[in-house]
Amino acid sequence: MVTHLRQKRNKMSRTDLSVETAEEIRKRVFEDAGFMKVTQVVRRGGGTFRVGLRPVVIRGEKRFQGEMTEEGQTTVKNFDLEAAKRGLEDMLEQTGPRELHLMTATGDLHVRVTKKGKALESRSAKMERAVDEQPGHDRVKRQPLTSFDSVALLKAIDIADADGRIKASMRGKYDQVNEFLKVIDSVVAEKPEKTLNIVDCGCGSAYLTFAVYFYLTYAREFEVRVCGIDLKPEVIAKARNMAQNLDVSNQVTFIEGDIATSEPGFEPDIMLSLHACDTATDEALARGIEWKCRYLLCVPCCQHELHKTLKEGGPMQAIMRHGILRERLADLLTDTFRAQILRVLGFRVNVMEFVSAEATARNVMLKAEFCVKPGQAPAISEYLELRDFWKVTPWFETRMARLMNKYLSRY
Numbered sequence: 001m002v003t004h005l006r007q008k009r010n011k012m013s014r015t016d017l018s019v020e021t022a023e024e025i026r027k028r029v030f031e032d033a034g035f036m037k038v039t040q041v042v043r044r045g046g047g048t049f050r051v052g053l054r055p056v057v058i059r060g061e062k063r064f065q066g067e068m069t070e071e072g073q074t075t076v077k078n079f080d081l082e083a084a085k086r087g088l089e090d091m092l093e094q095t096g097p098r099e100l101h102l103m104t105a106t107g108d109l110h111v112r113v114t115k116k117g118k119a120l121e122s123r124s125a126k127m128e129r130a131v132d133e134q135p136g137h138d139r140v141k142r143q144p145l146t147s148f149d150s151v152a153l154l155k156a157i158d159i160a161d162a163d164g165r166i167k168a169s170m171r172g173k174y175d176q177v178n179e180f181l182k183v184i185d186s187v188v189a190e191k192p193e194k195t196l197n198i199v200d201c202g203c204g205s206a207y208l209t210f211a212v213y214f215y216l217t218y219a220r221e222f223e224v225r226v227c228g229i230d231l232k233p234e235v236i237a238k239a240r241n242m243a244q245n246l247d248v249s250n251q252v253t254f255i256e257g258d259i260a261t262s263e264p265g266f267e268p269d270i271m272l273s274l275h276a277c278d279t280a281t282d283e284a285l286a287r288g289i290e291w292k293c294r295y296l297l298c299v300p301c302c303q304h305e306l307h308k309t310l311k312e313g314g315p316m317q318a319i320m321r322h323g324i325l326r327e328r329l330a331d332l333l334t335d336t337f338r339a340q341i342l343r344v345l346g347f348r349v350n351v352m353e354f355v356s357a358e359a360t361a362r363n364v365m366l367k368a369e370f371c372v373k374p375g376q377a378p379a380i381s382e383y384l385e386l387r388d389f390w391k392v393t394p395w396f397e398t399r400m401a402r403l404m405n406k407y408l409s410r411y
């Protein structure tokens with residue numbers, strides 16, 4: 001028995017996954033060359049138990065790495081094929097409420113088992129993810145935050161413990177920051193000058209703010225200035241203190257204030273925002289446009305504005321009746337409106353999942369580059385059609401009224 005991968009069981013002995021789904025998971029884990037990882041999270045009795053299995057190559061041999069997190073303690077162990085198969089059976093035999101997430105190069109399978117034992121399955125659309133052909137047990141070295149000596153940074157910003165290990169409670173944030181850095185990497189790769197000014201709107205505890213500075217400075221050799229803005233005096237005081245301890249107070253600065261009225265003190269090339277609440281995301285986009293940033297990289301958070309204004313009745317009533325569907329529709333529409341307004345204003349926009357849903361449920365990023373002529377007819381007419389259909393005026397349009405009216409009044 002692979003005790004290492006076992007999770008606490010409840011009293012039911014049979015699995016509540018269907019035979020077909022369990023068989024599909026076995027096949028995708030052990031026969032699909034694009035298998036990336038499978039994880040299962042069980043929440044019970046106030047505790048969370050997480051197990052995961054991923055392929056690794058150790059000294060040229062294919063192995064599987066199991067990771068188990070229980071009561072904040074993570075242990076990792078490598079298995080051969082037979083032991084990994086027994087470990088997966090332990091996962092599949094688990095019963096009771098839990099979530100299982102299987103990632104492969106061609107797509108994901110997500111199973112949520114409810115308290116009543118109902119297995120709700122969802123499958124992603126077909127994907128073409130790049131797979132590491134030689135995933136070593138040291139694969140983590142290829143993450144942006146392990147491509148330079150980042151231990152002091154990670155300890156200072158409280159992502160790593162005193163021994164330099166990523167804290168289990170910070171794993172989601174660590175993944176978000178790494179994936180965000182990859183997106184930044186993709187936009188700065190072609191930049192001929194090695195200087196970068198970046199503003200982080202709603203920086204909170206400044207994990208991303210510092211990570212961006214250190215990564216672009218030490219791994220990419222840019223001359224970087226970063227400014228974090230946040231309303232909360234306590235987070236700004238803490239961030240300034242960290243900057244001093246890391247000896248970067250001149251390069252990484254912080255403003256305690258509203259995004260709407262703060263000035264970073266330089267002309268930013270990139271505006272970032274990660275989970276700025278509600279319309280703070282729109283404000284961040286608006287300021288990014290006013291500051292004439294070439295890139296806007298924005299991961300929205302909670303969104304309440306359209307949720308309140310979406311009209312009841314008509315064919316949409318079937319959606320509006322259910323709080324959760326109404327909320328998801330409002331989220332979807334808010335980001336659609338944002339993307340479309342940015343298109344009207346001259347941005348090429350990519351809306352993407354920048355990190356897995358395991359790291360954060362709020363994992364949609366708007367990646368926008370100012371590179372087309374503003375006010376293009378197709379973008380405007382699509383926007384007006386969308387707005388007329390839903391009979392709402394999104395806050396972002398109101399915020400950008402001066403510019404938007406200039407373009408919309410032509411139609």
Ligand SMILES: C[S@@+](CC[C@H](N)C(=O)[O-])C[C@H]1O[C@@H](n2cnc3c(N)ncnc32)[C@H](O)[C@@H]1O
Pocket residue numbers: 201202203204205206207208229230231232235257258259260273274275276277280283301
């Ligand atoms: C959910 S936290 C995210 C923090 C950080 N970006 C991260 O991902 O760890 C959102 C932050 O946005 C800040 N915020 C919200 N509205 C703001 C505004 N109008 N101006 C400045 N900061 C704002 C909040 O104070 C909070 O610290």
